Amino acid sequence: MRSSARGAALLSVLALTVILLMMVAVLVKRGETGLYRSSRYRDGLQATQAARGGSNHLIALLTAQGNYSTAQNVSLGNSRYSFTFDTTQEFFSVNNLNNAAPSSQLSALGRTVGPYSADLLVVGQCGTQRKVAHLLVQRGLSSSGSVNAVGRVNLLGSVEVSGIKSVLPPAGQADPEPAAGGIVSKHRSASAGDPSIAWDGTGTFTLTPLSRLEAAPILSGGVPVSANLEALFPDSIIRSASADTIPQLDVTGLVTAGQTNPPLPGVGGVRSGYVYVPTDYSHGGDLTVNGNLELIGGGSLYVDGDLEVNGSVSGTGALYVSGNITVRGGDAVVSTSEPGGTALLAGGNVTLEGLDASGYLDTLAGSYGFSGDVTRLRQLLGNYTTASAPGDFWGLAADIGKHDGPFAGHNSYISPIPGPDGTHNQGFANAASVKVALAIKSLHPGYSTDLRAQKVVRALERLQYHFRHNLHTVAHNGVDFVSQSGSTTYSLTDDYQLQDSSGAVVPPSAFDFPPNAMAGDEWDDRNYPEPRHSHDHLGFGGMPFLIITIRSTSIGWGSLLFRVWSTPGVIFR
C-alpha cells in the first residue's frame, strides 16, 4: 500500500513537471520571438535613418554638382546606405537636373522624370532590414510654408495666410489654385509672453483651410502661438514643426558671389518708377526703389546692403540681399515655387508692410474732381460683366485699356508692365483706366509721398494691362525702352510717354505709320496662360478675373517681420 502510494506521488510529480516544462518552453519561445521581433524593429528604424541620411548626402552632392551620377555605398557602423545611377540595378536614380526637357530614361518606377528634376532612390540597410527612400527633387526654390522664419513671427494688423500653387489661376478659373501654406517659426518659445508666432489681435486674421501655423517644439513654460491664435485656430496649429526643416543658407556668400554680375543699370542708391531686372544684376550698398521692382524671366538682383521697395515686387526671379528687405505699400507677391513667383532671401530681416487702399480711389476722386472719370470706368467694367457678344467684349476692352473714343489728339500711353514676351504695349491717354491714373498723378499734389495713392495707381496700371491691345510694343533691355528694330532707345516719362535721348516726346503718330518707331504687327499671345492674354484673345464670356473696385493687397500682410529662408533646390514629396 505504502509503495503504491509513493509510486503514485512520483508519477504525479513527474506529470506536473512535464506540464510545467511545456509551459515554460512556450514562454521561453515567446520571449525569444519577442526579442527577435524587437531587434528587427530596431534594425528597421536604423535602416530608415540610414536611407534618409543617404538622401541628405545625395542632396548635398547634387547641390554641389548638378550632373552628379556616381554610385556610393556608405557604411555608418552597423547600418549603411547606397545609391546608384546604373539603370541595370533594381533601385536606380535618374538625374535630369541640368536638362530643360524630360529625361528619355524612365525612373525605376517607370515614370517620366521632368525637366530640371531628379528621381532618386536611396537604399538603407541594417541587419536583415532594408528601407528605400524615394525623392523627387527639382531645381529652384521651394518651401512648404508661405513664410519660414528662423526667429519669431510677429503679425500686426489684418493678416491673411494662404497658399497657392501658382500665381496664375488654372484655365477658366478666377482664383489661383489653393495649396498648403502657412507660417513656420523655428523660434522655441520659453514663456507665454514669448510665443513663436504672435498676432497683436487688431483687424482680422484669415487662415485658409489648407494653411497651418507651425512652431518649433516649445521649451518649458512656452507656447507655440499667442492665445488669440490658439483660440481662433485650435485645429490648425502644429506644435512641433520637426517635419519642416529650414536649412542654413549662406545669403551673404550668395550676395558676395553675385556681385560679379553687371551692376543694376542707373545711377545711385535711390531709383524711381519701374525698375526692371530681366537678367542677373548686382548692386553694392543700400538700394531704395520708390516704385515697382519687376523681375522678368528669372532675373536675380544681388544687393550687398539693405533693400527698400516703396511699391511692389513682382514677376519671376529672386532677390538676394545681405541686409534687410523692406517692401512697403505694394503687393509683394512672394512665392518660393515656380512658375511666376518671387523669392526673397535676406541675410537680415524681411518686412512686408501691406497697405489697404480700398475705398481710397473714391476719396481721391472726390477731393480732386475726377469722380466722372471713375464713374465712367466703373460703368465700362460693369458692362463687361453683362456683355454677351464677342464684339461687345472687344469694344469694351478697347475703351478700358486702349482708347475710350477716338484716339486722335490724345497722348500715347506705354504700359509700364511688361507682357509675357517682355514687351510693353501702347495705349492712349483717353483709355478709361489710364485717364483715372493720370488724373491722380497730375491732380493730387501729394502724390509722390502718398503710398496709398501710388498703390491705387498701380492697381489701375494692372487694370489697363489686362485690357491692353497687342499692337505696337516696345521692349525693355533692362536700361532703356527700345524699338522693335532695336535701333532706337527711349525712356518713359512720369505720364507714361516715351521720350528720346534729346528729351523730345515721341508723338502718337509714331506708333501707327511704318516705318516709325513702334510700328509692328500684332503678335499672338494665345499660347500664354489666359490671364496673360491681351484683350484680343481673352476667352469671351469667361474673363479670367475682373477688378471692379480697387482691392487691397491680395496677400494682406498687415505688417510682418520675419526672416525668410528657403530650401535650395529640393521639393520633397
Added chain:
Amino acid sequence: MVALALILLPVLFVMGLLTTNFAVQTKSEGVVDAAHAGEMVLERWKARPFAEVQLLLGAPPLVTQELVGSRLYDCSLTVMPLTPSGLNPVGDVLVLGVEVTWRNQAGLGDGGTRQEQLQSTTLTSVISPGGSL
C-alpha cells in the same frame, strides 16, 4: 526527503526559467524603447537649423536622458563629418550618431541578489545644409 527534493527541484528549475523569460521580455521592450529614444534625439536635432548642429561638431558627446515608457535612457549624441573626405569634399555633410544606454535586469545572481546588465544600441544618420530628412 527524496520526495521533497523531487518536488523542489522542478519548482526551482521552473522559477529560474520564468525569471530568464521575464528578463528576455524586459530586454525586448528595452531594445524597442531605446530605439525610440535614439530616434527622438535624432529627429529633434535634425529639426534644428543646420548651424546649431554644426556647433556640436568635434564637441564632447551631448548626453541627455529620455523617458520612454517608464524607463530613462541615456542618449549620447556625437556629430562628426562624413568620411572619407572624397564623399564630403566641403566637409559640411555631418554624421549624427546617438548611442543609447540603459540598464536591464538580467536575472538573480548569487545570494538571490538582482543583477543588472548595461545595454546599448546606436542609431546613425546624416544631414547636410540642404537636407535634413
